[in-house]
Amino acid sequence: MPKPSRSMDWGFPRWRGYGSSREATQVRICDRHGCDQKGDCPAPKAPNSRDRWYFCQKHAAEYNSKWDYFEGLDKAEREERAKAERSENAGYAEAQHYGWGGSGDGSRSQDEMRALDLLELEADADFPAIKKAWREKAKLVHPDVKPGDAAAATEFQKLQLAYEVLKAAEDRREWRG
Incomplete structure (x- = not known):
C-alpha cells in the first residue's frame, strides 16, 4: 500500500494555491432584459430607495444618462435638496487639488x-x-x-x-x- 503524500499547506487553508477551490461562484446577471453580462453596477430603482438594479457597465451608463435626481420635486424642494448636497460636499472644496486635473503637479x-x-x-x-x-x-x-x-x-x-x-x-x- 503506497504511503499518502503530505499536504504542503501545513494546516493553513489560505496557503493553498489559487484555483484549488472547486465551489461554484455566484455571478449576478445584468437586470436588463435580454442581457447576459455580469451585473456588478448597482443603480437605485427610485430616489431615496434602498432597492437596486444591478446592471452591466453598458446598461448602467445608459440608465444613468437618463437619471434625474430631482424628478418629482417642486422648485422649492429642488433648491432645498441642492443646498443640502452643497453643504454636505463643502468639505471636499478644501481638497480641490486632489480633483481630476490636467497636466501639472x-x-x-x-x-x-x-x-x-x-x-x-x-x-x-x-x-x-x-x-x-x-x-x-x-x-x-x-x-x-x-x-x-x-x-x-x-x-x-x-x-x-x-x-x-x-x-x-x-x-x-x-x-x-
Missing part, C-alpha cells in the same frame, strides 16, 4: 490651466511671468490701441479674465501661507 485648477494656455505659459509659471505675459499680450489688443475693433476687444476681455483667475489663485496661495 496638481496645484492648479482646470480654470487656471486654461488661463495659462491662453497666455501661452507652462503649468509651472510663477506670478511675475504671468503678469509679464499678460501685459505684453494686453498691450497688443487693448481697446485704446485698437478702438472700434470688436475682435481685439473680445481678445482683451479673455486676457483680462485669465489674469483675474490667476491673480485670485495667487492671492489664495499667499493667504494660505
Whole structure:
C-alpha cells in the first residue's frame, strides 16, 4: 500500500494555491432584459430607495444618462435638496487639488490651466511671468490701441479674465501661507 503524500499547506487553508477551490461562484446577471453580462453596477430603482438594479457597465451608463435626481420635486424642494448636497460636499472644496486635473503637479485648477494656455505659459509659471505675459499680450489688443475693433476687444476681455483667475489663485496661495 503506497504511503499518502503530505499536504504542503501545513494546516493553513489560505496557503493553498489559487484555483484549488472547486465551489461554484455566484455571478449576478445584468437586470436588463435580454442581457447576459455580469451585473456588478448597482443603480437605485427610485430616489431615496434602498432597492437596486444591478446592471452591466453598458446598461448602467445608459440608465444613468437618463437619471434625474430631482424628478418629482417642486422648485422649492429642488433648491432645498441642492443646498443640502452643497453643504454636505463643502468639505471636499478644501481638497480641490486632489480633483481630476490636467497636466501639472496638481496645484492648479482646470480654470487656471486654461488661463495659462491662453497666455501661452507652462503649468509651472510663477506670478511675475504671468503678469509679464499678460501685459505684453494686453498691450497688443487693448481697446485704446485698437478702438472700434470688436475682435481685439473680445481678445482683451479673455486676457483680462485669465489674469483675474490667476491673480485670485495667487492671492489664495499667499493667504494660505
